[in-house]
Every structure is written in structure tokens, then in C-alpha cells.
Amino acid sequence: MKYIPTDPELFIQNRARLAKLMKPGSVAVVNSNDIMPTNADGTMAFVQNSDLYYLTGINQEETILLFCPDNPNPMMREILFIRETNDYLTIWEGYKYTQEEARRISGIQNVRWISDFPVFFRQMMCEQREVYLNSNEHYRATDCVETRDMRFIKQCQKDYPLHTYFRLAQLMHELRVIKSPTEIEIIRQACEITGKGFARVLKNVKPGINEAEVEADFAYEFLRHKAVFSFLPIIASGANTCVLHYIRNDQVCQEGDLLLLDVGAGYGNYVADMTRTIPISGRFTPRQRQVYEAVLRVYRGVMKAMKPGLGIEDLRRIAEELTQEECLRLGLFTESELKAQSPEAPLVRKYFMHGVSHSIGIDVHDVMYPQYQKIAPGWVLSCEPGIYIREEGLGVRLEDTVYLTENGAVSLMENIPLEPDDIEAEMNK
Ligand SMILES: [Mn+2]
Structure with a gap:
């Protein structure tokens, strides 16, 4: 979708509403969608994951929101990971968000490159009590491809088998259905x-x-x-x-x-x-x-x-x-x-x-x-x-x-x- 500036207050409020529904001491992870392939080196137009957009306003692939609203360290309460841009990417794929822009669009202060994600995620997983992971729970969905969120769930279950996982989708449905x-x-x-x-x-x-x-x-x-x-x-x-x-x-x-x-x-x-x-x-x-x-x-x-x-x-x-x-x-x-x-x-x-x-x-x-x-x-x-x-x-x-x-x-x-x-x-x- 073409870029139009939306007031970041929308996404700030959306995260505040989600925080109220989450269990104390919990963390939530939301992944962007993939760019879907067609044939040869072709791709479909990118469509962002709706939950990630709702919480961040970010319309770009390879984005992750790590959300831990009652973390004692304010800088750890919400962290946005985006794809690292460079001259090569700019020449071939064109424009990608800078950290400053992602900060302005989302209202999230702590914006990092996606390569930093594993270190921050491990720290959260070792310190927080419960984990919300996201999935598509639309009652009429008939997905036959595995989403990034779904691959992430499988990886988490393998790496952290003793954690208790909850369905973020239930909270997202409750929030998104009421429009501001x-x-x-x-x-x-x-x-x-x-x-x-x-x-x-x-x-x-x-x-x-x-x-x-x-x-x-x-x-x-x-x-x-x-x-x-x-x-x-x-x-x-x-x-x-x-x-x-x-x-x-x-x-x-x-x-x-x-x-x-x-x-x-x-x-x-x-x-x-x-x-x-x-x-x-x-x-x-x-x-x-x-x-x-x-x-x-x-x-x-x-x-x-x-x-x-x-x-x-x-x-x-x-x-x-x-x-x-x-x-x-x-x-x-x-x-x-x-x-x-x-x-x-x-x-x-x-x-x-x-x-x-x-x-x-x-x-x-x-x-x-x-x-x-x-x-x-x-x-x-x-x-x-x-x-x-x-x-x-x-x-x-x-x-x-x-x-x-x-x-x-x-x-x-x-x-x-x-x-x-x-x-x-x-x-x-
Ligand atoms: Mn209709």
C-alpha cells in the first residue's frame, strides 16, 4: 500500500490497549509477513501482517515487534527490529526505512536492526514469565503456506520447550474489532x-x-x-x-x-x-x-x-x-x-x-x-x-x-x- 502518513498516536494507543490485556510479566512477539514469490525471481506486491501494522504502522518486510510492557527497564518495554539498509539495498530495491523514520512512524523509541533480535529475545525469554505468539486465527482462512509467525512459533517451541505460550490472536481480535x-x-x-x-x-x-x-x-x-x-x-x-x-x-x-x-x-x-x-x-x-x-x-x-x-x-x-x-x-x-x-x-x-x-x-x-x-x-x-x-x-x-x-x-x-x-x-x- 502506498505510504500516507498516519499519526503515530494511533499505534501508541493500540500498543497501550494491548498492554492492558496481557498477563503481568509477559512478552509478545509479532512478525511481519514474507514477500511472497511468484516464479523465477518474481515476487508479489508486499502485504504487511495486519497485526504488526496495527501495533507499529510499519509497512516493510523483515520487521519484528518485541513487546514487554511491564519490563522494569523502560527501553526494553517495546523494541522494533527492522531490516538493515545500506547503499547496495538502496540501489537495487530502493528505499528502506532508516531507524529514525521507523521511530517516527511507530512512536517506538528503541529501534534496532533485525540482526540484534536473537540477543534481545533470549534475554526476554529468560526473564519474562509468559509468552504470546501470533498466528492467523481468521475463522475462514485456508492458508497453505507457512507464515513467518508460524515458523517463529515452531522455532520457539524447539528452543524453549518449557515456556508457556499463549495466543496473541485472541487479544488482537478483541482489540482490532473496535475501531478508534x-x-x-x-x-x-x-x-x-x-x-x-x-x-x-x-x-x-x-x-x-x-x-x-x-x-x-x-x-x-x-x-x-x-x-x-x-x-x-x-x-x-x-x-x-x-x-x-x-x-x-x-x-x-x-x-x-x-x-x-x-x-x-x-x-x-x-x-x-x-x-x-x-x-x-x-x-x-x-x-x-x-x-x-x-x-x-x-x-x-x-x-x-x-x-x-x-x-x-x-x-x-x-x-x-x-x-x-x-x-x-x-x-x-x-x-x-x-x-x-x-x-x-x-x-x-x-x-x-x-x-x-x-x-x-x-x-x-x-x-x-x-x-x-x-x-x-x-x-x-x-x-x-x-x-x-x-x-x-x-x-x-x-x-x-x-x-x-x-x-x-x-x-x-x-x-x-x-x-x-x-x-x-x-x-x-
Ligand atoms: Mn463485503
Whole structure:
């Protein structure tokens, strides 16, 4: 992600919040991600470990945070290890952080080269009582490569078999799911850039345009505003609107079809998640508008129902109840079919088969424990109902990134057209 200066106070506060959750006399270690290889000497774009970014603001490989908040020696309470830069590296790979910069970005005073890590770590391991190690505990992760954190865990277990290890991920989930005003402000900026991309798309979409050109319009606005795609965008026209994770984005948009756009900008390491569905010709057909307005009513109903204390599964149940009503009205099934439905396979799931909400933050499906955690003020989450009628080749999904207050949900995308009349007006300007 391109560099934008974020106030180091965010990372200082994040570490202070973590310190409060750790056991007395304990130490925590958080590793950066690897630069992932492709083929030959190629690499993928670097993506920082979200927990390390959250605690340090550092966007560079080969970085370690050694965190020991109640160490008697103040200089040992937080130590940041970064990759040692030199003239050779500068010529070949370009710029790397100096120690002074890493200090300024993270607010950590004790910044050292990574070659110093083993000596400091050994001292901590011999003196501190317990150890927190980090791992990816996202409930939907299907990692098939070993992360730096995971290799580190194995090494620790081998070198220090008598220590007691704890899961840092549990504490990180608890912290990261509640966003500070600074974090919400950065996400608001990501939403704004997403809206700029959408405005450009509304101007340019017409029959005959390729889905790839639509993707390029988003990319143009994102890159210009120092943002990136926060996930592979879904640019799905016609029957593809019913393919939930369609990412081919290479079809010609046909007159009279819908175009579903599930896209988000990532800015300053935080992300937005938006879905809009627009008529390729600039006007919805009566049937498309019928389905669109049904989804919009579900969106409004879920937004109204989003209150602190509910779980993610409660929101899904509310969305399914509302969508079921709408499906009846759209003639997708009848009252008597509904009465006869089996509880294991509710009819509504044929037309609405995904969740209505997930946490959003540094990651687009940000950390949360969906079975245990209740949404609370400070959560940033999606509100994304949809109705997909495969037999008609017609799918509509609408999604905003929203945040939760004591009184309920507030959209961070209020300025992005959502009403069908507004969409048509923008497309026909
Ligand atoms: Mn989403």
C-alpha cells in the first residue's frame, strides 16, 4: 500500500490497549509477513501482517515487534527490529526505512536492526514469565503456506520447550474489532476514494463496454488517490451478477443487462467494501427496478435493526426474514411453498445465500469471532443484502461500509449514489 502518513498516536494507543490485556510479566512477539514469490525471481506486491501494522504502522518486510510492557527497564518495554539498509539495498530495491523514520512512524523509541533480535529475545525469554505468539486465527482462512509467525512459533517451541505460550490472536481480535475515531476516519477516506471510482464508472458505462474497462476506471481513480484495490474486484454483467465471487471481469456489457460492482479501495492500510448494481443502458427495466427496490428495502431494514448487542448471525436472520418477504412479493415462491419448506433448507437461501455483514478494517473480512462477539459501538462492518434470481440471469447486491454507534448504524458511504433514481440520473447526465 502506498505510504500516507498516519499519526503515530494511533499505534501508541493500540500498543497501550494491548498492554492492558496481557498477563503481568509477559512478552509478545509479532512478525511481519514474507514477500511472497511468484516464479523465477518474481515476487508479489508486499502485504504487511495486519497485526504488526496495527501495533507499529510499519509497512516493510523483515520487521519484528518485541513487546514487554511491564519490563522494569523502560527501553526494553517495546523494541522494533527492522531490516538493515545500506547503499547496495538502496540501489537495487530502493528505499528502506532508516531507524529514525521507523521511530517516527511507530512512536517506538528503541529501534534496532533485525540482526540484534536473537540477543534481545533470549534475554526476554529468560526473564519474562509468559509468552504470546501470533498466528492467523481468521475463522475462514485456508492458508497453505507457512507464515513467518508460524515458523517463529515452531522455532520457539524447539528452543524453549518449557515456556508457556499463549495466543496473541485472541487479544488482537478483541482489540482490532473496535475501531478508534482515527481508524474510522481513515476508512471514511477509503470509502470516499471508492466513491470517486464509482462516479467515473457511472459516467462511462454503456452497452458494449468490457467489464475490464470498468475495472480500469476504478483502478484509475484509486491509483491517482494513492489507494489500491482492497480485494479482487467483482465486475459482473448479465448472468454473472449471480456468481457471488465472479472475478474474471472480461465480458462485454450487453444492453438491457445489469452490472454488479463489488469493489473497495484500500487506503493507508485500511479498506472500504462497496457493492452497487447498475443498469448498463442507464435505465432499469421494470423487473430490474422491482428487484433493486426489494434489496434496497432489505438494506434499510437491516441498517435500522443494527444495534449494539446483536451478533453477526442475528443480523443474517433479520436479513433473511426481510428477504423472504421480498421474495414472496417478487413471486419467487408462494405462501404455501413457504409453509412446506424444510427448516434445514429455507427457500430464501436459494435467492440470498450469503451473510449480510462482516467486520471491516485493515482487512476486508476483518477479524471477528462471529459466534461469540456481539456488535458494539466502534465496529465497522458491511451491510450487504442481495437477491440472485439465476433463472432470470438477474442478481442485485447493495453494500455499504458502515460503523456502529450507541444509537445504531451510520453509513460511511452516504455520498455514494444508492437510490435507483440517483443512479439513473448520474448515468444520463
Ligand atoms: Mn463485503
